Amino acid sequence: MKTPILALAPMAGITDWPMRTLCAEQGxxxxTTEMVSAQGFLQAPNTLNVYKYLLAVHPDEPxxxxxxxxxxxxxxxxxxARLSDTGLFSGVDINMGCPAQKVVTSGSGSALMRDLSQCAAIIGxxxxxxxxxxxxxxxxxWDDAHINAVELAQIAQDLGADLITVHGRTRMQQYAGSANWLEIAKVKAAVSIPVLCNGDIDSAQSALKALEVTGCDGVAIxxxxLGNPFVFAEISAALRKEAYIPPTDDEVVATAIRHGQMMLAWKGEHSAVLEMRKHLCWYIHGKRGAARLRTRITAADTMxxxxxxxxxxAALQKSAD
Ligand SMILES: Cc1cc2nc3c(=O)[nH]c(=O)nc-3n(C[C@H](O)[C@H](O)[C@H](O)COP(=O)(O)O)c2cc1C
Incomplete structure (x- = not known):
């Protein structure tokens, strides 16, 4: 069996180059970049800013x-075509899953799943x-009465797509309930191109279970x-059947600081401080003193x-040992 693919699933406002770099380092x-509007990209008055922010790629990241x-x-x-010509990207991914009202109302994202002929036209x-x-x-x-991922996956395969990622929820579910991996298994069984299982995978245990249940070629997380790029190291170790030693509190904090340094070098003080708030809350989540630190981080003005x-x-965590 081939080594399963471990992918970072795209997240708007999150999977920028610092986040991607840290995840790649962990295996x-x-x-994938954040999603970008095709029309917005083409009509952006200053295309350079798109490459500076939304589509920024660091020379050292895969x-x-x-x-x-x-x-x-x-x-x-x-x-x-235009994005491929930049030479910045390793592939093109089409978003047919975004459930956000604004995106769906325009007929994009998961709304496309209500019109498979339009999906086919776009993919082709x-x-x-x-x-x-x-x-x-x-x-x-779209909803429980209209489960059609198998059909869409077959259409994509027939039109020359190289890989499919399936989030095991319907649009109407948004993020509620749990991902239905059994339905993803049906997609995997119906096509010969690689399929990535997505939804509710956050540990080696859930990744191995998802791979077992779906027979998929990999997982997308x-x-x-969030605050846990180490999840890729954890899953990699499990796939190699090796013991995994989770990062110490010092290592988590060191990673959070590196994340902040990358953001600072890229976006400057003000934006970096604002952007890092959410990431830092995720890094410290569940640890001793996290609530108090969150409040203080939110009030901080400088990196x-x-x-x-x-x-x-980090010192507080040690003193609590
Ligand atoms: C904050 C956030 C932003 C997201 N942005 C995108 C996006 O830009 N493109 C996309 O295809 N999916 C996007 N997703 C969906 C995720 O890629 C993924 O399909 C979903 O979160 C389920 O996987 P998970 O359980 O591992 O989180 C986003 C999800 C979250 C939580």
């Missing part, structure tokens, strides 16, 4: 896939527009990697203040 083998969303075949194909056009590996990320379907607070926090 994540496939990363090349990520770029994820595009939209509902118009022409825009999707043109954006895929994007396939023609890029020579890069093409993947499609989908949900199970989103929320399980140095944040780093000092984290150092104090």
């Amino acid at each position: 994540c083998g496939s990363t 090349r990520p896939k770029v994820q595009i969303f939209g509902h118009e075949t022409g825009y999707m194909a043109e954006a895929a 056009a994007v396939r023609k527009a890029t020579d890069l590996p093409l993947s499609v990320k989908m949900r199970l379907g 989103a929320r399980g990697a 140095q203040e944040v780093f000092d607070l984290l150092a104090q926090f």
Whole structure:
């Protein structure tokens, strides 16, 4: 059996280059940018800013896939072609799973799953527009009465897609309930291209279980990697049947500080402090004194203040041992 693919699933506002870099260092083998609107990208008045922020790729990170969303075949194909030409990306991923009202109302994201002929038109056009590996990320379907991931996966395969990622929930479920891996197993059984299982995988235990239940070629992890890029090392160790030693509190804090340093170098003091708040809350989640630290981090104005607070926090963890 081939070694399963360990992927970081795309997350808007989160899977930027610092996050992708940290996950790749821990053994994540496939990363994707945040989703970018095909139309927005093409019409952005200052395309350079798109590359500076939303689609920034660091020269030292493994090349990520770029994820595009939209509902118009022409825009999707043109954006895929232009993005492929940059040489920045290792593949193009089409978003057919986003449940956000704003995205769905425009007919994009998971709304596409209500119109498989439009899905086919988009996948076919994007396939023609890029020579890069093409993947499609989908949900199970619109709602429980309309589960059609198998059909969409077959369409994608027939049109030349190279990989499918399936989030085991419907659009109407949003993030409620639990991911239905048994439905993902049906998709895996129906196509011969690789399928990644996505939804509720946040540890070696859940990854091994998902792989067993679905027979998938790998797993894609989103929320399980928040404040925890180490999840990829944990799963890699389990796949090699090796013991895993979780990071110490010092190592977690050191990683959080590196995350902050990357953000600072990229976005400057003000934005970095704001952006890092959420990440830092995830890194310290569940640890002693986390609530108090959260309040103090939220009030901090400079990255140095944040780093000092984290150092104090690491010391507190040790004194509690
Ligand atoms: C904050 C957030 C942002 C997300 N943004 C995207 C996105 O841009 N593109 C996408 O395909 N999925 C996006 N997702 C969905 C995730 O990729 C993933 O399918 C979902 O969270 C289920 O996986 P998980 O249980 O590992 O979190 C997002 C999820 C979250 C929580």
